[in-house]
Amino acid sequence: MNIYEMYILNGDVDFWVMRQTWGKTVARVVHVDELTTPAPYYGTPKVLVDLYDIESGALLKKNERLSCPGTSQYSQVDISTWSPAEALRTVTSTPPDPAFRKRMEAADKRAKQNAARKQKRREESEAKPRYYFASNPRFLNEKDKLFGENFYVRWDPDKKLWWCLQEDTATQASLKEMGCEFQS
CATH class of the missing domain: 3.30.70 (Alpha-Beta Plaits)
Incomplete structure (x- = not known):
């Protein structure tokens, strides 16, 4: 699952992720620009994160632009057993645009209907x-x-x-x- 899909699934920013290649670093997603096109890359909007060291809890970088947010090498992290060294800053809520979600759902529905029609024609032909x-x-x-x-x-x-x-x-x-x- 990529960052955009996690963003939609969570319904907002302010969730934690790790990438397989990061080692001992965890990131808090603090901003995602507007999603503009269909899945899986959604127009490749900018994603900003705060990076933390897992062992010390220290803030390493603030508002760092995340490279390759469309890759599926990220996994969401539950930080309930871990806490950063300093208090977390307040993050402005930026949920995905409901109109965008409706457009994407409509596009998915049309794609499924088209696939079903093609399958039906194929079965009828066979x-x-x-x-x-x-x-x-x-x-x-x-x-x-x-x-x-x-x-x-x-x-x-x-x-x-x-x-x-x-x-x-x-x-x-x-x-x-x-x-x-x-x-x-």
């Missing part, structure tokens, strides 16, 4: 009866030129044969004209 045929050199040379609205063929990797739908008479006529033999 459920229809097929004619299988062996290719010949003329077919292999002309199939790419003919492929389109009135010519629809597909390769079946299991049977190692080309196929067209039984109801597609235009494609069948073109295939017969090219000398392709249908299998029963």
Whole structure:
């Protein structure tokens, strides 16, 4: 999970993270600029953090710009058993824009609907009866030129044969004209 996804999941800044390569450093996310595009990078907005030493609790850097907040090498940290050496400063609340969240949810919903429609079309196509045929050199040379609205063929990797739908008479006529033999 990247920093932006954690930000959305938490609903605001003021959460703690570590990166696998940091060693003994922990960061408090104190600011995230506006999210502008869809997941996973959301337009790569700027993320500011306060860096702390895990062992001493000392503040190492304040308002440090986080490099690569879109990488998934970060993990959220529960600091209930740890406390910094000095009192934490107050962080201005900057929750994700609710309108942005609605836009992203709508985009996700549309993407899921489109995927479901494609899957349904694929299943319907696979459920229809097929004619299988062996290719010949003329077919292999002309199939790419003919492929389109009135010519629809597909390769079946299991049977190692080309196929067209039984109801597609235009494609069948073109295939017969090219000398392709249908299998029963």
